[in-house]
Structures are given as structure tokens and as C-alpha cells.
Amino acid sequence: MPDMPRTTNQSPATPAPEAAADTAAEAAAAAGLPNTAVMQKSNLYLNRFATRLAYPPSAFNVRYWGGRPGHRGNAEHSHTFLEICYVAGGEGSYLNNGVRYPLKQGTLYAARPGSRHRFESVDGMVLWFVAFDMDRESSSPDSCRMYESLCELEHLFLPNAGQTAVVHLWQSLVLLSGDADAPPDPDVIARIAHSLLYAAIRFFAERHGSLHQRQSGDNIPAASAALAKAERYIQERMSRKLTLKEVAQALYLSERQLSRTIAEGLGQTFPVWLRTERVRRAAYLLAYTDQSISRIAEDTGFDTISYFNRVFVQTLGITPGKFRKQAGSDEQDAQAVMQQYLHLLVARHKKQP
Numbered sequence: 001m002p003d004m005p006r007t008t009n010q011s012p013a014t015p016a017p018e019a020a021a022d023t024a025a026e027a028a029a030a031a032g033l034p035n036t037a038v039m040q041k042s043n044l045y046l047n048r049f050a051t052r053l054a055y056p057p058s059a060f061n062v063r064y065w066g067g068r069p070g071h072r073g074n075a076e077h078s079h080t081f082l083e084i085c086y087v088a089g090g091e092g093s094y095l096n097n098g099v100r101y102p103l104k105q106g107t108l109y110a111a112r113p114g115s116r117h118r119f120e121s122v123d124g125m126v127l128w129f130v131a132f133d134m135d136r137e138s139s140s141p142d143s144c145r146m147y148e149s150l151c152e153l154e155h156l157f158l159p160n161a162g163q164t165a166v167v168h169l170w171q172s173l174v175l176l177s178g179d180a181d182a183p184p185d186p187d188v189i190a191r192i193a194h195s196l197l198y199a200a201i202r203f204f205a206e207r208h209g210s211l212h213q214r215q216s217g218d219n220i221p222a223a224s225a226a227l228a229k230a231e232r233y234i235q236e237r238m239s240r241k242l243t244l245k246e247v248a249q250a251l252y253l254s255e256r257q258l259s260r261t262i263a264e265g266l267g268q269t270f271p272v273w274l275r276t277e278r279v280r281r282a283a284y285l286l287a288y289t290d291q292s293i294s295r296i297a298e299d300t301g302f303d304t305i306s307y308f309n310r311v312f313v314q315t316l317g318i319t320p321g322k323f324r325k326q327a328g329s330d331e332q333d334a335q336a337v338m339q340q341y342l343h344l345l346v347a348r349h350k351k352q353p
Contacts, residue, residue: 033088033126034174039067042178046193049186050177053194058147059138060197063131067174071127073120081133082151084110084200085119086167088128092121096155099299101289106162110204112151128170132197143198146205152228154235154281156204157288166203169196226251227265230258234274238281239299244270278302279315286320287327293320 034042046065053060063081073092085108092103096117101109103119111117113133134147150156161167173192176184233250234242247270248258262273282300285291291299297308297320312320 033171034067034178036069038178039069039128039174040178041180042174043067045177045183045189046173050190050193053190053197054135054138055191055194057140058143058194058198059135060132060194061135062193062197063133064129066129067127068129069126070124071121072124074118076116076118078114078116079111079131080113081131082110082112082147082201083129083131084108084197084204085127085129086161086170088126090121090123090125092119092125094119094157096157099155099285099289100291101157104159106160106167108158108161108164108166108200110150110156110200112153112156115154128174130197147201150201150205152232153204155284155288158204158207159288164203166196166200169199226253226258226261230262231277234277235281238278238301240301242274242301275311275315279312282308282312282320283316283323286324293324296320 043066046062050065051062053062063079067088069089076095087103087105087107089105091105094101094103094109094117096111097115103109103121103125134144136144139147169192173189173196176192177189229251230247233247244255244258248255251258253261259270262268262270266273268276278300282296282302285296285299286293289296293308294305297305300308302308302311309319312318312323316323318326
């Protein structure tokens with residue numbers, strides 16, 4: 001006897017969650033991505049043979065690998081390692097330290113150590129993920145600096161990454177490790193896994209870190225340790241008023257010492273630097289999140305939306321609304337728009353000799 005149709009509270013036009021999850025998996029399969037059975041076998045293989053990855057110039061300790069269809073979310077949490085995720089199918093949202101980002105197929109994002117984050121999806125997503133940290137003693141100084149700088153960034157989110165080398169590497173790794181009929185040599189898998197992790201952190205550092213760090217086109221000297229700490233301090237307190245005195249005291253420096261550090265490292269005064277960082281954060285949120293402009297103004301420390309609009313126009317020569325529209329008009333490379341305006345931001349406020 002055939003199954004009777006189930007009665008649900010959903011409208012006829014709304015698919016049941018199970019059907020929606022299947023749709024996400026089908027979309028992933030249509031894009032040539034691994035199916036559920038392959039992902040399950042890959043999870044077992046990688047968590048057995050790809051947890052210690054040590055090849056020049058870096059070494060990684062992997063906490064876990066995962067590939068999961070129909071994933072509907074998790075509770076807010078934090079951890080001491082870096083976690084990189086890729087949305088292979090479906091849609092949802094990602095909440096990181098109070099900022100909500102839209103997730104869709106092709107999105108690559110990461111949670112840095114210590115961040116409070118979670119994600120949710122009404123219909124379920126096909127999600128790949130890997131959590132790891134770097135073995136500093138077995139890695140080159142350049143690799144350690146790249147990894148550590150990445151872990152300092154507040155936002156690690158790249159939409160439309162489906163055709164990148166990182167995702168192609170990940171897809172190849174899952175397909176090879178999930179091939180039950182012809183399992184490859186564990187060392188081959190380990191080397192591919194190592195290449196994936198190294199390529200991923202380099203990709204984020206090159207494509208994403210430049211949005212948060214100073215542009216290199218003006219030959220601005222590298223930030224000192226004190227400057228890096230000051231930047232982290234204001235990033236974590238961006239939504240409220242900050243003074244030179246408060247930041248200096250938090251770093252156990254005199255106001256004069258901190259002012260000199262900022263001037264020598266960035267060629268800026270403290271007020272200009274703080275305003276630059278506020279506009280930088282606001283530009284990023286406008287381009288990559290669906291938060292309202294008024295909420296972004298509040299979260300980046302502007303007292304009123306009119307003041308926010310005025311400072312944004314003075315700094316970048318474009319209104320927040322037009323900036324968001326321009327950044328969203330070319331989904332293939334919103335990054336180019338960000339680079340164009342943020343380079344202008346730094347160049348405009350660099351103190352002249």
C-alpha cells in the first residue's frame with residue numbers, strides 16, 4: 001500500500017525540510033561536487049589518515065574533517081583553533097561576533113580562534129569543514145606569520161569562491177579519499193590535505209587580509225607589536241567611543257608612546273587612524289553582510305547615521321548606500337571594489353611628510 005501524503009503546516013509552494021535538504025544536495029551534485037556517500041567515506045578516511053600534516057614549509061594539526069549534507073546549524077560556540085568551511089549547496093546565515101553574513105552555495109568562510117559564532121539554515125546546507133592549528137615549532141617563520149595574521153582578522157568571509165583553486169583542491173581531496181573502490185596511498189592524501197590547508201590560509205591572507213590590514217601600495221611600514229595590540233583592542237570595542245588615553249593605558253604605554261607608534265607605523269594621528277578603521281569596518285560590512293546601514297553605523301561607533309554618512313563620503317567619496325550597491329553589482333569580484341576604495345582610504349589619510 002503506498003504511503004499516504006503527510007499533512008504539514010507548510011504551504012503547497014514550500015518544500016518540506018527533507019525535500020529542501022535533498023534539493024541542496026542535488027544542487028551540489030549538479031555542480032559536480034561529491035555526493036553524500038562519498039562525503040561519509042571521505043570523513044572516515046581523512047579523520048584517520050590526515051590529522052598530522054607536516055611538509056615544508058608548514059605543519060598542521062587537524063582537529064577534525066567533515067562533510068555533511070542537510071546541516072541546519074549549531075549552537076553558538078568558540079574554540080582555540082581555526083575552522084574553515086565551504087558551502088557546497090543550499091543557503092543559510094552565519095553569525096560571527098554579532099555580525100550576520102548570508103550564506104549560499106560557493107561561500108568560503110572561516111572562524112578564527114576565540115570568535116563566538118554559529119550558523120543556521122532553515123532548509124539545510126551541504127557543508128564541508130576542517131578545523132586545525134599550526135605547529136609553530138615545525139613551520140617556517142613566514143608560514144607562522146601568515147597563519148597568526150589570519151587569526152587576528154575579525155571577519156573571514158569570501159562569497160563566490162566556487163571556482164577558486166582552494167575549492168577545487170578540496171573537491172579533489174574529498175573525491176579521492178572517498179573512493180572506496182580504489183583508496184589512495186595515505187601519504188598522497190596527506191600531501192593533498194596539507195596543500196589544501198596551506199592554500200586556504202594563503203588565499204584568505206592575500207584576498208581577505210588586505211581588507212583589514214594596511215594597503216602595501218604606499219610602502220607603509222609593518223605594524224609593531226604594540227600597534228598590532230592597539231588595533232586588536234579597538235577592533236573588539238569598535239561600537240563605542242574610544243580615546244587615546246584609554247587605548248594607551250590598556251597597552252601599558254604613555255599617550256605619547258602610542259601616538260609615536262601610530263605615526264611611525266602608519267603615518268597617521270590617533271583620531272585619523274581610528275576613523276579610518278571605523279570606515280574600513282563599515283565598508284566591509286556594507287559589502288558582505290545584509291545588516292541595515294543604521295545598524296552598521298551603530299556597530300562601527302558612529303553616534304548618528306547622518307554623521308556616519310558624512311564621514312563615509314568625506315573618506316571614500318561615495319555614500320554608504322551607493323557603495324553597497326556598487327560592491328553588490330559584480331558578484332564575481334566585489335573584492336575589486338573593496339580594494340579600490342580601501343586603498344583610497346589609506347592613501348587619503350596617510351600623513352604627508
